Every structure is written in C-alpha cells, then in structure tokens.
Amino acid sequence: MFWFFAAVLVFAALRVITARNPVHAALFLVLAFCTSAGIWIQLEAEFLGIVLILVYVGAVMVLFLFVVMMLDINLTRLREGFWSYLPVGALVALLLVAEMALVLAGSYFGLAEAPRPESAPAGYSNTKELGRLLYTDYVYPFELAAVILLVAIVAAIALTLRRRKHAKYIDPAQQVAVRRGDRVRIVSMPAEKKEGGA
Amino acid sequence: MLDSLLAYPQSLFGPLWPVVWTLAKILMIVVPLMLCVAYLTLWERKLIGFMQIRIGPNRTTFFGIRWLGGLAQPIADGLKLLVKEVIVPSGANKFLFVLAPVMAIMPALAAWAVVPFSPELVLSNIDAGLLYLLAMTSLGVYGVIIAGWASNSKYAFLGAMRSAAQIVSYEIAMGFALVGVLMAAQSLNLGEIVKAQQGGAGFLGWFWLPLFPLFLTYLISGVAETNRAPFDVAEGESEIVAGFHVEYSGMTFAVFFLAEYANMILISMLTAILFLGGWLSPFPASWGLLGASSPLWLFAKMFFVVSLFLWFRATFPRYRYDQIMRLGWKIFIPVTLVWIVVLGAWMQTPLWIWWK
Numbered sequence: 405m406f407w408f409f410a411a412v413l414v415f416a417a418l419r420v421i422t423a424r425n426p427v428h429a430a431l432f433l434v435l436a437f438c439t440s441a442g443i444w445i446q447l448e449a450e451f452l453g454i455v456l457i458l459v460y461v462g463a464v465m466v467l468f469l470f471v472v473m474m475l476d477i478n479l480t481r482l483r484e485g486f487w488s489y490l491p492v493g494a495l496v497a498l499l500l501v502a503e504m505a506l507v508l509a510g511s512y513f514g515l516a517e518a519p520r521p522e523s524a525p526a527g528y529s530n531t532k533e534l535g536r537l538l539y540t541d542y543v544y545p546f547e548l549a550a551v552i553l554l555v556a557i558v559a560a561i562a563l564t565l566r567r568r569k570h571a572k573y574i575d576p577a578q579q580v581a582v583r584r585g586d587r588v589r590i591v592s593m594p595a596e597k598k599e600g601g602a
Numbered sequence: 603m604l605d606s607l608l609a610y611p612q613s614l615f616g617p618l619w620p621v622v623w624t625l626a627k628i629l630m631i632v633v634p635l636m637l638c639v640a641y642l643t644l645w646e647r648k649l650i651g652f653m654q655i656r657i658g659p660n661r662t663t664f665f666g667i668r669w670l671g672g673l674a675q676p677i678a679d680g681l682k683l684l685v686k687e688v689i690v691p692s693g694a695n696k697f698l699f700v701l702a703p704v705m706a707i708m709p710a711l712a713a714w715a716v717v718p719f720s721p722e723l724v725l726s727n728i729d730a731g732l733l734y735l736l737a738m739t740s741l742g743v744y745g746v747i748i749a750g751w752a753s754n755s756k757y758a759f760l761g762a763m764r765s766a767a768q769i770v771s772y773e774i775a776m777g778f779a780l781v782g783v784l785m786a787a788q789s790l791n792l793g794e795i796v797k798a799q800q801g802g803a804g805f806l807g808w809f810w811l812p813l814f815p816l817f818l819t820y821l822i823s824g825v826a827e828t829n830r831a832p833f834d835v836a837e838g839e840s841e842i843v844a845g846f847h848v849e850y851s852g853m854t855f856a857v858f859f860l861a862e863y864a865n866m867i868l869i870s871m872l873t874a875i876l877f878l879g880g881w882l883s884p885f886p887a888s889w890g891l892l893g894a895s896s897p898l899w900l901f902a903k904m905f906f907v908v909s910l911f912l913w914f915r916a917t918f919p920r921y922r923y924d925q926i927m928r929l930g931w932k933i934f935i936p937v938t939l940v941w942i943v944v945l946g947a948w949m950q951t952p953l954w955i956w957w958k
Contacts, residue, residue, distance in 0.1 A: 427751060431698075434744070454733045462740025463770055466747065470766050473751050473759070529729050531790060576928045 405446060413439040426472045430465065437461050451531040627725055631714050639863040640676035642908065648672070649909060650916045683859075686852035691754055694849070698752035703850070703857035706745025710864040713738040717871055718793045719897045720881050731792040732780055735872065739776075739827060742865060743769040745858070746829070746836060746846045753849040761845025764923065765829060765836035771930040772826040778938035779820040782813050782945055783876045796880035800895075805884035810877040812948070815941045817877045819934045821910070824869035826930070828862060830911055832918035833926060866911055867904065874903035 416436040423429040437460050444453035538546050608623075615622045644659065651658030662674040690696055716731040718724035728734060743766055750762020784790055786809055787798035799808045810817045826833040837845040847858045874880060881900045885893045921929070948954050 431748070450728070450730050451733070454730055454737050457737040458733065458740055462737060462743075462773065466743055466766050466770055469747055469751075470763065473747075474763075531730050531733070576922075576925045579925075 406443065409439050409443045409446070413443070426475070427469065430469050430472050433468075434461055434465050437465070449530060451534055624725075628715075631725060632711055635711070635714065635864060635867065636860070638867055639860055640680060642863050642867065643679070643859075644672065644676050645909075646912045646915075647675075649912045653913070653916045680856065683856040684853055688852040688854050689849075691849045693754040695752040695754070698748050699849075700854065702745050702749035702752055703854050703861070704745075705748055706742060707857050707861040707864065709738040709741040710861050710868060713868055716792060717868075717875070718796065718880070719900060720895075721793060721797070723897065724793060727791070727793060730790045732784055732790045732795070735792075736773075736777055736780060739865075739868075740769075740773055742827070742861070745861065749850070749858070750846040753846075755849050757842045757844075757848050758846050760842050761836045761848070765846060768829075768833065768835065768926060768930075769827055771927060772823040772934075775819050775930060775934035775938055776823040776827065778935065778942060779813075779816040779823065780876070782816040782938065782942055783809060785942065785945055785949070786813060792875055792880075796875055796882065799879045800882055805879065808877065808879035808882070812954075813877065813941070813945070815937050817873075819938050820877065821873055821907070823930075823934060824873065825911060825914060826926070828865040828869055828911075830862070830866065831915040832920050834920060835923055835926065866908060870904045870907035870911065871900075873907045874900055878903045878907075 413436055416432045416439060419432040420429050420436060423432060437456060441453040441456040441461075444450075444456065612619050648658040658672065659675040660671040662672060662678045663670040664674050690699055713735055715726045716724065716728055716734050718727070746765040746769075747762045750758045750760075750765070753759070783795060787795040789795060789798065795809075829836045835841075835845075837847075842848075847855055850858060879899075880903075881897050882895045883889075883893050883899050
C-alpha cells in the first residue's frame with residue numbers, strides 16, 4: 405500500500421513541475437495532496453490527513469485553480485527569464501538535494517539507532533489527543549500563531565481593498581429591509597363608466 | 603442466521619472474501635441510493651406540480667397499466683440520456699471533460715461510507731466521521747470547476763467561477779455549524795452523535811433545539827452547497843444558459859444530474875442525523891412500535907428534509923450574486939461564531955440538559 409501511494413505521489417509531484425499547462429499542474433498538485441493524505445492516514449495521523457484534504461484540496465487549491473484558470477500564461481515569455489533565475493534556482497535545488505541526502509542516507513548518520521515509534525493503543529483518538537495538546541500544553545504558541553494569521557488576513561484585505569468610485573453599488577442590507585409599502589402604492593379608485601357601445 | 607448464509611460464499615472466494623464482501627456492502631448502499639435519486643427527480647416534478655396546481659408527469663407507465671401513470675418517467679429519462687450521443691466540444695480538453703462528471707459524483711457517493719443507518723449498520727465506523735464528511739463535501743466543487751474550464755466555453759467558465767467562490771464561502775459556515783454539533787455531542791463519530799441526542803425527552807432532546815441557529819445555517823448552507831435554487835447561480839439558466847454543464851450531453855450530463863441529487867439526499871441525511879436525532883423516534887418509548895427507534899425514522903426524516911429542498915425551489919426566486927456572498931459571509935459566519943461561544947458557556951452551566 406505504501407509503495408503504491410508513494411509511487412503515485414512521486415509521479416504527481418513530478419508532473420506538477422513538468423506539465424506544460426498550468427491548470428494541469430494545479431490538478432496534479434491536488435492529486436499529490438490526496439495521496440500524501442492517504443500516506444498520513446496509514447501512519448495513524450488521520451486528523452492531519454483529513455484536514456490536509458479539507459483545507460488544501462477543498463479550499464486552497466480551489467482558489468488556486470480559480471486564479472490559474474483566469475490567467476493567460478504565455479510560455480515563451482516565461483522562458484525569457486530562465487537564465488537570470490538559474491543561479492538562485494540551482495542554489496535552492498542544491499540545498500534540497502543535501503537535505504534529502506541527509507534523510508535518505510539516514511542509516512549512515514545513525515538514524516537506524518533511533519527508537520521506533522510505538523503504534524497507538526486501541527481506542528486512541530488522534531483528533532482528541534491533538535486537541536488536548538493544542539489547548540493545554542501549547543496553548544500560548546497556538547494562540548500566537550492564530551493572532552499572526554489574523555493580522556496577515558487583515559493586512560492582505562487592507563492592501564487590496566479599493567472602492568471603485570463610480571460603481572452603481574446598492575447595499576444589500578438596504579435592499580433586504582425594503583417593505584412593499586416603499587415600492588408599491590395601491591390606489592383605490594372607482595370603476596370608470598363605459599362610453600357608448602363598443 | 604446471517605453468518606450461516608454467508609458461510610458458503612465465504613468458502614467460495616477464500617482469501618478474497620473481505621474484498622468481495624466490502625464491495626457487496628458498497629453496492630448495497632449505492633444501488634438503493636441511485637434508485638432514490640431516480641425517484642427523487644419524479645417526486646420533485648410531482649411535488650412542484652402539486653404546489654403549482656398542475657399534475658406533473660403522468661403518462662409513462664409500465665406495461666400500459668393506467669394507474670401507474672408517471673412512475674416509469676425516471677426510467678424513461680435515464681434510458682433517453684443513456685442512448686444520446688456524448689458531444690465533446692472542439693477545443694475542449696477531452697480527458698478533463700470526461701473526468702469532470704466523475705469528480706462530481708465520486709465525493710457524493712464516497713461520503714456515504716460513514717453514514718450510520720442504525721447503531722450497528724454502518725459501512726465504516728471511523729472516529730473522525732464528521733471531518734471525513736466535511737472533506738468529502740468540499741471535494742464536490744472540483745467537478746464543477748473542471749467542467750467549466752475543460753468545456754472551452756465562456757458560459758461554462760462563468761458558471762464554474764461563480765460556483766467555486768460560492769461553495770468555498772458556504773463551506774466555512776457549514777464547518778462552523780458542525781463544530782457546534784461536535785461540541786454538543788463530544789464526539790466526531792456520527793453514531794455517537796445520534797446516541798448523544800438520546801434523552802428521555804423524545805424530539806425535544808435532539809440537537810435542533812439547543813443548536814437552532816446552527817441547524818438553520820446548516821440547512822441553508824446545504825442548499826447552497828448543492829447548487830440548488832435559490833442558490834443555483836452556477837446554472838442560472840436565464841443568465842448563463844446552464845452554467846458549468848452547458849456543453850454536456852447524454853450520459854455525461856446525466857452523471858452531473860445524478861451527482862446533484864445524490865448530494866441533496868446526502869445533505870438531508872446528514873441534517874437528519876446531526877440535528878433531527880437520526881434513527882431515534884420522536885415519541886416516548888412507551889408507545890410500542892411508534893416509540894421504537896428504527897432506520898425507518900431516519901428515512902422519514904430524510905424524506906422530509908429533501909422535500910424542504912424541493913419546496914424552496916418552488917418558492918424562492920434566485921439570489922443575486924452579491925446577496926449570496928453577503929448572506930454567507932456577513933450573516934451565517936457571525937451567527938455560527940456567536941452561537942459556538944454561547945454554546946460553550948451554556949454547556950458549563952447546569953442549564954445544559956442535553957448531554958451529561
């Protein structure tokens with residue numbers, strides 16, 4: 405099972421960077437998220453796995469696709485900057501390779517001596533345990549992270565919010581509050597007499 | 603008795619038996635679900651017909667039997683769609699074009715894996731059932747987005763854009779409503795949530811009463827999540843013809859249609875389980891058969907909520923897009939947030955009588 409998920413994950417991750425079409429690349433990223441969620445669930449971290457799908461696949465990638473689909477990306481113009489970005493890209497790639505090597509050659513650096521994590525006892529709930537830790541032992545870091553995120557949200561909205569001057573915008577709250585009497589006036593008038601024969 | 607019945611096929615399949623048995627259980631859920639979807643379309647047309655003082659479909663029958671008039675309509679519709687040609691528009695991305703209906707119906711069916719029909723009757727009794735459901739319902743939007751993009755059509759694309767923003771917005775309100783439920787039930791497992799609603803008080807012990815604002819929010823967000831009227835701007839036939847599925851024909855269109863109705867049934871089922879006491883009976887236990895809890899109660903509640911969906915469609919005009927966004931962000935999310943705080947405080951006092 406693990407090998408199947410891992411193979412799909414590696415394939416999807418490769419396609420994310422090699423796919424020509426940015427929409428395809430985004431969809432492959434979705435596939436990569438789903439398979440890594442599968443691997444996490446196998447590692448008994450079902451809360452993290454499901455939340456990965458819920459947050460990244462269900463919300464972040466939807467908005468990502470939303471933007472990518474509306475862009476008209478010109479491939480030749482993207483290629484122009486290739487050589488000027490190469491040194492920075494190569495540096496990052498080297499760093500990544502070094503980190504991967506440290507992990508993959510773990511037996512050489514003595515990773516095998518580290519104790520194997522015990523599998524969880526029956527009746528153990530990953531979600532409950534996470535919630536307990538977050539709200540007791542780590543409550544201050546958790547709250548701090550939340551406040552930082554909130555500040556980031558407010559800042560992002562404040563940076564991008566522009567009121568258009570000439571938009572014919574009507575406040576929906578006002579529209580909802582409208583009663584029939586504001587729009588229609590019912591007039592009671594006597595019936596008119598018929599003039600002559602038709 | 604069941605064990606002795608299963609002994610023969612068990613020996614037949616040998617080591618493959620768990621796979622075969624799981625597949626059989628999945629079929630036992632999906633086949634009745636598809637039948638329900640078919641007859642829900644008939645019930646929708648009939649019910650809206652009654653509400654508008656019409657008769658609704660009454661001609662297609664089985665074997666020419668008169669009083670069955672209309673009952674064969676879903677079968678005839680299905681057959682018609684099955685034999686129609688599937689047209690792929692020029693310039694469309696063929697693979698994604700065909701993948702989109704699959705992506706639409708997959709989460710609608712996968713979510714049923716954790717739905718409990720009675721205390722024992724559930725395909726997969728996982729601990730984080732509520733989270734799993736949220737994750738699955740949030741995947742449904744991919745079908746719409748991919749369909750809109752792969753069709754290579756402006757109308758379809760507009761529909762997809764509208765739908766993406768709408769579903770992401772209402773998911774937040776829906777998630778908060780579910781947070782209230784899991785606080786009240788102290789569990790993420792759907793079976794446990796129903797058991798937490800089991801008090802001596804009959805239908806007053808269900809969660810719709812203490813969580814009333816969340817119940818309304820969940821129900822209305824459910825209508826928005828399934829792209830049903832009055833939130834059907836993704837289709838909006840008067841503005842963008844049929845929105846995301848304008849280029850689809852034949853069976854590919856039918857799968858979108860099935861997905862929409864399967865989602866409706868799913869949301870109704872969840873409303874019945876989370877807020878209306880699931881399989882519990884509304885009457886006191888001393889009433890004999892009427893007071894006994896059974897899956898029939900669950901189906902009756904589900905039917906009631908599904909009929910509400912149809913009633914909404916027959917009653918309300920379509921929302922304008924900015925009004926949809928206002929309702930989701932400025933009304934539902936604050937209401938749910940306030941009620942979660944109220945609930946948290948309420949559960950600390952002796953006035954909380956639902957869960958001990």
